Amino acid sequence: MRESVDHLAMLKAGLASIAGGVRLSADKRITTGHAAFDAALGGGLARGRVHELFAAEADDGPSAAGFAAMLALRAVGRGTPVFWLRTDEAGRHGGMIHAPGLVELGGDPDSLVLGQAPDTKALLRAAADAARCPGLGALIVEAHGKCPELDLTASRRLALAVEHSDMMLLMLRLEAEPAPSAADTRWAVSSAPSQALEANAPGAPTFEIELLRRRSGPAGMRWRLEWNRDRLSFTDPALPGAVVSLPSRRPAAAQPGLRLSA
Amino acid sequence: MALADARARVPALQAAERDEAADRAWLERLADGCIRYSPMVALDAPDGLILDVTGCTHLFGAERGLAADVEARMATLRMTVRLAFAGTPRAAHALARYQALPAKDEAAAIRKLPVAALELEPEATQGLLRAGLKSVGELARRPMPAIAARFGGEAVSALRELLGEAARPIKPRIPIAPVMAERRFAEPVARTEYALQVLGELAAKAARQLEEAGQGGRRFEAFFFRSDGLVRPLAVETSRPSRDPALVMRLMNERVETLSDPIDPGFGFDLIRLSVLVAEPLAVTQLRLEGGAAREAEVAALIDRLSTRLGRNRVRRLMAQDSHIPEQMQLSLPAVEAGQPAAYWPKAGAGEPPLRPLHLFDPPQPIKVMAEVPDGPPHRFRWRRKLHEVKRFEGPERIASEWWKRKDGAVDKAGLTRDYYRVEDARGRRFWVFRHGLYEEKPDPRWYLHGLFA
Numbered sequence: 001m002r003e004s005v006d007h008l009a010m011l012k013a014g015l016a017s018i019a020g021g022v023r024l025s026a027d028k029r030i031t032t033g034h035a036a037f038d039a040a041l042g043g044g045l046a047r048g049r050v051h052e053l054f055a056a057e058a059d060d061g062p063s064a065a066g067f068a069a070m071l072a073l074r075a076v077g078r079g080t081p082v083f084w085l086r087t088d089e090a091g092r093h094g095g096m097i098h099a100p101g102l103v104e105l106g107g108d109p110d111s112l113v114l115g116q117a118p119d120t121k122a123l124l125r126a127a128a129d130a131a132r133c134p135g136l137g138a139l140i141v142e143a144h145g146k147c148p149e150l151d152l153t154a155s156r157r158l159a160l161a162v163e164h165s166d167m168m169l170l171m172l173r174l175e176a177e178p179a180p181s182a183a184d185t186r187w188a189v190s191s192a193p194s195q196a197l198e199a200n201a202p203g204a205p206t207f208e209i210e211l212l213r214r215r216s217g218p219a220g221m222r223w224r225l226e227w228n229r230d231r232l233s234f235t236d237p238a239l240p241g242a243v244v245s246l247p248s249r250r251p252a253a254a255q256p257g258l259r260l261s262a
Numbered sequence: 263m264a265l266a267d268a269r270a271r272v273p274a275l276q277a278a279e280r281d282e283a284a285d286r287a288w289l290e291r292l293a294d295g296c297i298r299y300s301p302m303v304a305l306d307a308p309d310g311l312i313l314d315v316t317g318c319t320h321l322f323g324a325e326r327g328l329a330a331d332v333e334a335r336m337a338t339l340r341m342t343v344r345l346a347f348a349g350t351p352r353a354a355h356a357l358a359r360y361q362a363l364p365a366k367d368e369a370a371a372i373r374k375l376p377v378a379a380l381e382l383e384p385e386a387t388q389g390l391l392r393a394g395l396k397s398v399g400e401l402a403r404r405p406m407p408a409i410a411a412r413f414g415g416e417a418v419s420a421l422r423e424l425l426g427e428a429a430r431p432i433k434p435r436i437p438i439a440p441v442m443a444e445r446r447f448a449e450p451v452a453r454t455e456y457a458l459q460v461l462g463e464l465a466a467k468a469a470r471q472l473e474e475a476g477q478g479g480r481r482f483e484a485f486f487f488r489s490d491g492l493v494r495p496l497a498v499e500t501s502r503p504s505r506d507p508a509l510v511m512r513l514m515n516e517r518v519e520t521l522s523d524p525i526d527p528g529f530g531f532d533l534i535r536l537s538v539l540v541a542e543p544l545a546v547t548q549l550r551l552e553g554g555a556a557r558e559a560e561v562a563a564l565i566d567r568l569s570t571r572l573g574r575n576r577v578r579r580l581m582a583q584d585s586h587i588p589e590q591m592q593l594s595l596p597a598v599e600a601g602q603p604a605a606y607w608p609k610a611g612a613g614e615p616p617l618r619p620l621h622l623f624d625p626p627q628p629i630k631v632m633a634e635v636p637d638g639p640p641h642r643f644r645w646r647r648k649l650h651e652v653k654r655f656e657g658p659e660r661i662a663s664e665w666w667k668r669k670d671g672a673v674d675k676a677g678l679t680r681d682y683y684r685v686e687d688a689r690g691r692r693f694w695v696f697r698h699g700l701y702e703e704k705p706d707p708r709w710y711l712h713g714l715f716a
């Protein structure tokens with residue numbers, strides 16, 4: 001028995017050396033701020049890896065994109081550039097990125113660089129180049145539709161590139177079905193009803209996320225996360241402390257009256 | 263003469279429709295090819311080119327050599343040329359087109375030109391001929407005020423320009439580069455790989471010139487001159503001043519790969535030139551010691567590479583704009599030219615949920631809305647054939663058009679007020695919808711979906 005365990009350990013070590021996967025220490029992980037979530041992942045999402053975010057349904061695209069933007073904000077410091085690559089189709093279908101909306105999530109649009117590729121092939125080529133650039137903090141690649149070009153080879157290429165540059169690559173898949181890939185984790189993101197504020201106003205962004213697959217660990221867990229912009233972290237919407245406290249000067253939400261901007 | 267008459271006289275006559283756009287494009291290609299002779303090349307539409315060859319002729323063995331070179335190259339393109347050298351562009355233009363009689367020098371030749379060379383209105387030319395003034399010299403002997411009184415001020419200015427008394431500078435087609443490196447070949451080079459290798463050496467040469475001037479280039483343009491007189495330009499841009507030949511060559515190779523039609527050497531290139539069209543000050547730095555700057559340089563290199571491959575409009579940065587109209591709050595600029603922002607992004611209020619969406623539709627998407635009361639919030643709406651039940655809403659947030667853009671400050675159709683609502687449907691999807699126009703502004707205002715919240 002002991003012998004077989006040794007063999008197993010040896011085989012595992014051999015496989016790890018072939019795969020090039022170095023075991024990650026805790027400082028290489030990006031915490032989300034949500035304790036149970038981080039604990040289940042062994043300290044958060046790994047830096048230098050590819051993480052796939054699938055929109056659970058077609059209408060969950062903006063939520064998945066928002067979730068990716070929030071993870072990128074957790075991953076980078078202020079001023080570190082974030083590169084967001086999209087295709088023309090994504091812009092037509094899902095609207096353009098609106099910088100004031102990014103500010104509302106706690107981001108800095110001045111450090112955002114947007115890339116727009118005419119098709120998926122060009123998108124993947126640009127993504128491979130960007131993934132090799134160590135100056136970037138995070139890279140969001142938004143692929144729309146099935147994308148037969150994004151096969152195992154392509155995703156393995158991206159995974160190797162980010163391993164060297166030590167950045168986080170968030171592969172955003174909208175209107176797509178999960179397919180085999182070299183990603184470290186795979187998630188399904190859908191929007192969830194928010195905690196209502198006063199006068200039944202929609203509250204902070206809330207997500208229902210499911211861990212579909214994980215390279216080294218169990219999968220299938222679900223969480224409900226809420227984004228706290230002021231602390232730049234995810235919280236549990238069920239906790240009473242996580243409910244956004246209302247400032248006293250908030251006439252617009254206190255009664256469904258007018259909010260004048262002009 | 264009508265075409266039928268011409269065909270009756272010459273049965274083998276070939277006729278073709280006149281295509282002005284194609285003529286113009288061809289003239290532009292010829293003009294680009296002529297920058298091998300002088301950087302100052304201007305179009306003289308519809309059928310001429312003007313070259314300022316001041317200080318350039320000795321490279322080709324004086325004016326005679328230059329003329330022979332031009333004629334030889336144009337002959338390979340099966341073009342017939344009429345050349346003239348003169349002290350002013352106007353005089354050269356007229357001599358090339360109207361000179362019929364030989365003359366001993368330039369001034370005499372100009373004076374012998376017919377008055378048609380002034381290219382006045384047909385009535386003015388007719389008037390001059392009726393007055394017995396057949397040549398430019400005869401006209402020039404008359405007092406100028408009398409000419410102006412009878413044939414208009416244009417006649418005087420045309421005459422003065424032709425005689426070299428008034429200057430009319432030419433506008434070069436390609437701006438003159440502050441830094442330039444070029445190499446001529448005795449034998450044309452037929453291989454593109456070798457041409458690109460030579461371009462690399464020219465980039466190193468240009469880099470030395472830039473370094474001496476303490477400058478870095480922002481826009482580099484390579485010209486591959488073919489021996490038949492045409493030229494193939496290739497331009498790359500960098501987002502920050504640079505004089506690294508390796509970087510320039512990486513971008514050039516990237517550019518070559520993205521060409522839809524590959525560089526055709528034809529009978530070979532006999533001149534390769536690298537121009538630095540835009541140069542900016544660049545101090546000597548040691549990026550490795552400055553930590554952050556090295557990372558910034560890496561990102562800038564990435565932006566340059568992708569801008570070259572995908573096109574400069576496809577890699578963008580967002581700039582803040584000082585406006586309260588949602589779609590005008592940001593300006594999306596190519597990342598290679600984005601400068602300092604003119605405004606600051608609005609701050610998000612502490613404790614508030616996001617009030618602006620991450621994705622914005624421009625133009626907004628029309629939706630069908632059911633509201634409980636006409637000017638109330640939406641109760642349910644249909645967007646892209648899907649029905650959304652509104653469970654939570656906040657609003658209206660009233661965004662009016664800019665009063666300074668309205669006619670007399672009045673509420674007119676061009677600037678309807680929008681009432682924005684943040685709504686959330688039963689599945690938790692958050693939308694930003696608005697009613698375009700108040701009921702007092704418009705009888706039946708329409709609803710639009712403007713953005714999607716995370």
